[in-house]
Amino acid sequence: MRLNLIWPLLFAATTVHAQPSLNDLQKRAEAALVADRPADTIRLAGDMLDAQPDSFAAFYLMALAQADSNDLQAAAQTGRRAYQVAKTEENRFLAARFVGGVRFQAGQYTRSELWLRRAANHTQTEAELASVANAFATANQANPLSLRFSGYVAPTDNINDGSDDGVLRLEGIDTTFVLPEDRRSLSGVAFAASTELRYRIAQSPNQSTTLVGTISGETYILSSEAEDLLASSPNPDVRAVDGSDFATVTASVGVVRQQNNISPLGPVRAGLALGTYWEGGERLVDFGDLTLEQIVPIDPNSTFRLRALVREQIARKPTLLDSTLYDVVGSYERTRGNQDQLQLNFGTRRVSAGPENSYDEYEVGVGYGLAQPVFGVQLYTSLQLGYRNYEEFVTTLDGREDQFISADATATFQDVSYFGFSPSITVSSSRTVSTAEENTTSAVQVLFGVTSNF
Template sequence: MKRIVHRIRPFAAAAGLALLTAAPTAAEGPVTLSVAEMRHAAALSIAYHEPQQALELSQALLARDPGDIQALVMKSRAARDLGQYRVAQQAARRAWRLAEADHPRYGAALAMAQALASDGKRTRAQWWLRRASEHAPSPGLRARAIRDFRYVRQRNPWSAQLSFSIAPSSNVNSGSTANSVTLNDWIEFPITGAAAALSGTQISAGLRARYRLSESKTARNEALFNLQHQTYVLSDSAKASAPDVSGSDFAYSSVSVGLSRTARLPGTKAPYEITAELGRNWYGGDPYMNFVKLGAAKHFALSRRTRAHVGLSAEHQDLMRGTPDADLAGLRVGLDHRLGNGDRLSLGLSARQSTSTSPHLDYRRLTARAEYAIAKPVMDMQLSMGLSLSEKNHDRSRFTSDGRHDTEMSAHLTAVFPKLDYYGFVPSVTLHASRTDSNVGLYEKKAFGLHMGFRSAF
């Protein structure tokens, strides 16, 4: 076996290497080590907080073999402990490129994440920890990568949620399923073209980001940024029904920025949150409205298994295209309970009121919802389901003398597939159905859809 002469501090021998032929002394001297012994010595040097010696040992190994993945990982660890973050990242990246099997890839990804996190680049570190979890050679090492990911995420001032989904639907334009609408209680018109329900596929993508401005033991202040876009592809039957319409005519985009403060009152554990946002929406590619939102929410721990929350909201909508501006106010309350078997039951009730200078646009809406999540996987799927019932009332309507009254019922079933995990993301599929009954035929609707997307597993 090839051996390498290197000066090594005697502590390594005393730690159990048995590399020296004589008892350790305070002086340093040349020691002849095999490759395996040198790797062992470098690993022990890192463990015993001797990064300079670990760096020298790893460099000696790399002088012998520049493609020594284990030496590159140890060099990265040692350089990181010495504050040489650029060197640490270069070594880890080279180890990653050379690695082919899961075990060395896991080590390289973990080393890169540690180097980036120590350098303050926590968002990139989180991505490398996802890589580490993907290539973890055992459940225990995967759990470590996930634990490190959560640790870094907690300390990262940036947090972001990316979303992407494809959703075939029987009613992409929220069109009417009625055949006709009656005007002034006696003049009947057929519902055709873009006013009728059109089938197709919704394609949506979004970004929700937060940046922590300041934080103390009892409060956190954050900047908010939200971006959402969704467009549609019409089915052949929809194109035949409305030949002058394209899916992009119903495209919707939204951009908003805001501030949030989350804090606990003295002597309490449950937090409250206050938010303020302003933004703009586009419809069909053209500006649709500007808006300003204010919100406040308070959470309560009723017991070890039960939590409640209450929220208030206010919004001003500066509508374009000649539509009057609107002011909205909302109230919501909710209850979340964890059952003895781990299942979760959520109940909610919300109320919303809109007022404007045009009475037929004013309305009141009351919504009740219930959701149930099953803790134990069913055929390797995590299942949850929900129901909602909503009543919406307009005192005035352009179509009838007694106003407009809508009743909407909806249901959904969501399946998440944790065993199809890829880089910490798992696919989800949601089946949903909704029906709206109205005394005005134009607003009678039915929709069935399938929503396919991804969500983070940790």
């Protein structure tokens, strides 16, 4: 079995000049490999290693010959040794790219992806990076297991979605109360991470079934200003509040089924998930989700998606209410002629949770991403506008209305890459204006994270 994608690069490997006999062994080993005599190449490469134990050329030639002999496990191990002794970026790329290819042929797709990300660290040209990205996409598609990680650090001026003015006004009795300090906007730094694990248990041209598990969490460190504000409270319970009291964790497990042959419009996905939610170290609610999504490929560059969700939420504390949430979300995605990405979306939500906790919400948004980097920076921006209505609310006489807006801009520094990931910065701002003034809030935050390049 010939690894054609690797062999043309062989002659870029380091030629050893220490001894003429070593040069002769290398030439003979290369000739045997070209003549499809892998056993001779392995023997000659072994002689080279006897003469020079850290010879990249010897390990690389031996790995190629082992792959040609269909001994993929040995080829991968020898390729790893070649990577370890390589002295140049070019040779490190050759070895890592080779091991990624061998692991793929052996059906070890996760290992293949890891080695391809390692190869991305040593690319010298756009062509090399493109070859790694294409190979990674092929391995990722073949791999029944996929793992996605994300994380960020975000300084923010409102970690708790607290009130701007810190007061509560009761309509009809002309009375104003000062809100507790922990319900006012508190500044600090957010630390967040999330993981999604998918395992495809069945696949055919007409369907796929995937198990999905997710867990995400966020915790905070309060700023000195927020700590001073809490310390000024006359309530000892409020004075004891720290950033971990606002920490959240969400976990869920579920199954997603995609069927490609039941709708003339395109693929249909259905999902079922069970999950739970913690806040401040307390488990507050359990939930069950049922989703249905229609995917409509309009043309090779445009796709429309319509997704509906029903969530039943069961409170685990007597102070909370059970609720039912209904979501309908539509999105239109288009790749323009210049490869810029355009996204339009709309959504509507209905939450039923008792007279003063039920509301309707409507939202529209637009996102735009530039295909061409600006000074090595990939840019994406988005804007969301929304409206929320409560028919009844505890502090008002005629319900509550919220108008909200959010905007963000993300810069990904593609010139800086490690394992195929590049650092990113997102600046986001949000503002909610409510007729129940204690719920008028605003927040600005800067998120430092990482983004995969492929």
